[in-house]
Each structure stands twice: as structure tokens, then as C-alpha cells.
Amino acid sequence: MPVAEPDRVIHADNLDVLPTLADGSFTLVYLDPPFNTGRAQSRQSTRHVRQGVTDAAAPAPSGTITGFAGKRYERIRGDLMRYDDRFDDYWGFLEPRLVEAWRLLADDGTLYLHLDYREAHYAKVLLDALFGRECFLNELIWAYDYGGKSKRRWPTKHDTILVYVKDPERYFFDSAAVDREPYMAPGLVTPEKAAAGKLPTDVWWHTIVSPTGREKTGYPTQKPEGVLRRIVQASSRPGDWVLDAFAGSGTTGAVARSLDRRFVLIDEHADAIDVMRRRFAEAGGIRFERPTPTDAAAGA
Numbered sequence: 001m002p003v004a005e006p007d008r009v010i011h012a013d014n015l016d017v018l019p020t021l022a023d024g025s026f027t028l029v030y031l032d033p034p035f036n037t038g039r040a041q042s043r044q045s046t047r048h049v050r051q052g053v054t055d056a057a058a059p060a061p062s063g064t065i066t067g068f069a070g071k072r073y074e075r076i077r078g079d080l081m082r083y084d085d086r087f088d089d090y091w092g093f094l095e096p097r098l099v100e101a102w103r104l105l106a107d108d109g110t111l112y113l114h115l116d117y118r119e120a121h122y123a124k125v126l127l128d129a130l131f132g133r134e135c136f137l138n139e140l141i142w143a144y145d146y147g148g149k150s151k152r153r154w155p156t157k158h159d160t161i162l163v164y165v166k167d168p169e170r171y172f173f174d175s176a177a178v179d180r181e182p183y184m185a186p187g188l189v190t191p192e193k194a195a196a197g198k199l200p201t202d203v204w205w206h207t208i209v210s211p212t213g214r215e216k217t218g219y220p221t222q223k224p225e226g227v228l229r230r231i232v233q234a235s236s237r238p239g240d241w242v243l244d245a246f247a248g249s250g251t252t253g254a255v256a257r258s259l260d261r262r263f264v265l266i267d268e269h270a271d272a273i274d275v276m277r278r279r280f281a282e283a284g285g286i287r288f289e290r291p292t293p294t295d296a297a298a299g300a
């Protein structure tokens, strides 16, 4: 395994760190990016896309890039960006990180991209072109019911998680390892089935992190461990490496640790790193790193 031995929490821009990690290192990559990013980040990113593409996605002579599945990604990208130039900034930020995520996935690996309902549909079209439509596994809907509700439209109370595999013939998925949930109508199934519970579908009802609960770290965008638990259980094995490049409060790491997976967490904000230091205060075997840009360029 090319990633250094201890689990890692890295304080840096993920785009500086991802290129330093070895190809195929992770069985599971979970990305929960901020929903809106600034223009400055997108300008910086374009350069990395061109450098980060693999052979399959090598720039065509015109300077366009081809999706990993060999489709004309750039044409679809251009059409979508013209349609919604606001999304251009967002995708300009995400794209090079997704190119890196694809490279970092093991052949049996899976990407979970956690998105806002406003961005998810554009991202789906682009990911189909980038990864290949046959690599699309699921659109997960995480539904919750908390906070204010509009009376002018249906209150929006869900996030979308797009799931793509690196290789549709080889990906790892263990439904038997996933915690089961109660049947909605237990009277319609046998008592044995009702007692065992059912495999969750692609719609996950799950409360947000309770403002007073045990899990609460105080980090504003913290995701519930229950949501990450399903992802980690289904799409990795004990001992596998899990990457979260937008780690925030470190939920992915906490869950990975509790399920005996290894992890690399990256976040650029000092607040997130502070929260993770507190969250993992009792846990051994975690290295906190703050690479300088020179370290990152040298692959430290």
C-alpha cells in the first residue's frame, strides 16, 4: 500500500495534496465539497485539469479533454457551461479534483460525490461523460426534515449523493455488510424478515446531526455518521483505505476508524483541523500534517 502507514489528516488545499498520492490507493473516495466556490479557485484549477488527466483522458490536439470512457467530454462540458455560466465556476473547481479522484480510485473503487440539489443534475451529466455512463451506480437521496420550511414551494429537504465506480465489472459492493433498517410496513413481510429489517434503498431518511447530540462537533456542515456508515460499510472492506478530500469535521474518518478502515482526510481550513484534532483526541495512529507547497510538489 503506497500511502504511508498511519491514518492521515492533512491541512492543505486538496488540489496540492491529491497529486502526491499514488494511483489506485483508495477503495472509497467520498467528496462533500462546499456548494459554492469562488471564481479565483476555478481559474487556478484549469491548469491542474490539463496536468492531471490520465492517458485515457489525455488532451486532444485541440486542447480538449476526453472522458475516461473515451467520450467527448469537452463538448458536453462546453454546452452545459454555456447554458449556466454560474455552474462554470463550480465545475471549474470540482473538475480537477474529480480527475484526481478517478486516478486515486482502486480498480474496484467507488466515488461518492455529495451534492446540493441545485448542482446535482449538471454534475450527473458531466460525470457520465467524464467517468462513462456505465460507471454510474446510484443517485442516493439523503432526506431529512429539519429547519425552516418554505410555504411558496415544496420545502427542499434533501441532498443528492452521486455514486460512480471506476470499473463496472470489478467494483466492490457488500450489501450484506450494511446496517439494515425497519420495514415501513412490517406487517406485510414475515416476522423473520421484519425482525431482520431491510436493506436501505437509494432513498435514505436520516436525521441531520442533532444540535444537542453526542455526534455534534460544532462544525457547521457536519454530516451524520449514520449516512457515512452506510457508504463505508457497502463500498469498502476492513483494512481498505478511504479518502475524504473535503473532510470538514472528519466524519468520514470517525466512521472509517470505527469500522476498521484506514483513512486520509484533507481540509484547507484551520477550523476543520481544530475540530478533527478534538474529535480524534483519544484515537492513536493518526498523523496530522501541514505540508508546505514545496512538500506537496515534491510528493511528500
Ligand SMILES: C[S@@+](CC[C@H](N)C(=O)[O-])C[C@H]1O[C@@H](n2cnc3c(N)ncnc32)[C@H](O)[C@@H]1O
Binding pocket: 012, 013, 014, 015, 032, 033, 034, 219, 221, 222, 223, 224, 245, 246, 247, 248, 249, 250, 251, 252, 266, 267, 268, 269, 272
Ligand atoms: C461541506 S464541508 C465537509 C463536511 C464534512 N463532510 C463533515 O462531515 O464535516 C466542505 C469542506 O471542504 C473544505 N474545503 C473547501 N475547499 C477545499 C479545498 N480546496 N481543499 C481542501 N478542503 C477544502 C472546507 O473547509 C469544508 O470543511
